[in-house]
Amino acid sequence: MNIDRSTLFAQGGIFPVGDMYSLQTPSMESTTYITNTPDRLLPIDAESLVANYESPFEGLYYGGVDTPTTKQAAQQIAQMEKGEHAVLTPSGQSALHLLLLALLKPGDHVLVGDTVIYTTRWLLEYFKQKGMAVEYFAPQEAHALRTKLRSHTRVVLWETPGAYTYELIDSAAVIEACNHHPTLMVVDNTWSASTFSFPLEMNVDICILSLSKSLAAVEGVSLGALITRRPEIFKIFKQTSALIGNHVSSHVCAAALRSISTLAARLHAQQLSTVAVIKYLEMQHSVVKVLHPLVQHSVSELAKYSIDGYNSLITVQLTHEKKTLVRQLGLLRVIRIGYGWGGTVSLATPIVMDNNSSAQRMNITGTCIRLYIGLEHPNDLISDLRRAFFDTSSSLRKVDQ
Template identity: 40%
Template sequence: MTHKAHRAAQAGLFPVGNVEIPVLPTIHATTVLFPDTRALAPLDRDSLSRSGGSPYDNFYYGGVGTPTTEAFSRTVAGLEGGTHAVLAPSGQSALVATLSALLKQGDHVLIVDTVTYTTRWYIDQCLAPSGVTVTYYPPEVTDIGPYLRPNTRVVFMESPGSLTFEVQDVPAICRTARHHKAVTVLDNTWAASHCFEPFSHGADISVLSLTKYHAAPAGVSLGAVVTRDEGLHGTIKNQAALLGLHVCPEACSRAALALATLELRLRHQEKTVRHVLEGLAGHPALHALFHPSLPDALGHEQWRRDFTGTNSLLSLSFQGLDRATVLARVDRFRVIRIGYGWGGNLSLVTVFEANEWRTVSRTQARGTCLRIYLGLEEPAELLADLRQALEGPTRDAPRTHP
């Protein structure tokens, strides 16, 4: 943890001549001028992925990267435990660059059933119609052998899963996939480069939505594809360039400022989520609480074995409440705000329907549920806000905020 805290706190360090500055500068450029033809980078795929000892190395065309984006990509790769990172404008575009680079017509991809709904939409609406065969598998499966086919090229995991946070046996899945010569891709956004090491547990590629914990306080959209494999990095970097998935240097500079406080934020939020989970345990309005640290959570044993911490997402399923009543309870929140996304300073609540996008597995959640993101507010105030919303009448005066 000390190593990661060091990296995060110094995310903005940047060389300027013989000195360094602590804030990542925004270097915009399209045209780059060379002193002579010997210094001119060749127009080939290798030019995209070459790197040297400085973020200035291999700076040849601003459309595919500047010293700002190169410096930030190195920081992200190091935090995630990788050696190479491809940046993208969002987590979704990082996912698209990865899967479109690795899969072609006639290939088979194996996907856990608990992926984020936007991942499923891309797979079902874009990959499958393009001739890629798609199979979903339940998150509790540890032996994926029966699901593999001779043409399986990619195994895609998200652990913990979306909305109800099922933890997979990533090491076991990666061992089987490697024996089959399939590439393993893990959406590791939940862990925030903080509490799960994808590569030491066998994953080939880690996909991150930096829009969440890493950069959310800065309000910028970014994604990353991290690996230790130089060949995979070159393939995905090439695909991202062909798709025009270039990132804004200013977004990287702002994200580096947010990244400097990542470890401090996560430590506070780990304490907050423990406080809230303890305070809501056994609440009569609740059918179930969902968080991987809870003993009855699906994959809890894997979480205890493989993870070194947690984040501050949890979900609530209610005891016999219809959708209108749940929405009325949501409208009672005063500290927690209603909105999509997570990872920033503010606590948020999002409404979802249990099992809405799943096809081969079922969660214990029922009916209309809430996903709660606990931000940087005082833990006691967040718990009090949750309790007053759950325990109050179902209809209330219009929502106001101080």
């Protein structure tokens, strides 16, 4: 039965309770599971870790590996990404760490799209110090990526749209280049919120998610995931996860599923607000550039990149000097200043673009503002932006006061 994504999200927390069902997945924290008969105690081995059980109450032997709650969350997140298996981690960054630790050894070569978020670069630099070879490629090089593949290339990793500038990488071209090479293809699919793009359908091997963003941010919890359709890769991730003590809280997983239940409605409202805010920003004389996939590409062009929709992250380049920009940020009252994104509250974050490869290609330097559009009324957001950045007399008067 084919159901809409909004239905899948809304009902993702339904949980079996005997012959009945709970509408929300309960948080079932436990480290030890006991049984009345020794033959019911599962062996601690690789096969038990990855066995496919229909019920979240089956296949349990130690809470540090899985609980009914974590099993339910992993199953739902895999389904959302149109995958078969998911391994949960405490954060998106820890998901990337688990991926690199499980798949790579010193001397291996990794190709990385240069539009990845800076924290991904930082972690790759750490692994580079441990003997891993890291090479970056620009979106324009996707069609010629075959020439960059080496015999010891183990992973090709990219994020599209890219961080801050939302530059697109042609995933189909990357996949085509890698088709006859044993490298594993990995996409950070956080931006798409398990809604706008499905790399696993395109034969990408692994998706990384920071669930701390759109999916679970409403509950304020940190969670990440690695999702795949390939059982042999799932087995490697699950074994490595158990060996390093990668444990996620049942409380966090239950909270994430509650947040996901409203995801479709939130994204719909945010898309409408995003369009309104972009239109306002584009009319302001002191705005140099507005960066968002909807600005840089038409809907039909996005479809060619297998992207159907958009989230509410916008980067704005203004004529203001950094000192003025920082001062005016302090005048915001509805939009709050902070890191992160994905929850109900709109956020503004100053970002320095000088060392961003993608920004350099767009001739963007200095400090820009990244806006995350939450669930406030768009008129309130626009009024707040006008008062802080574009109504000069009002801004000066408030600073003097």
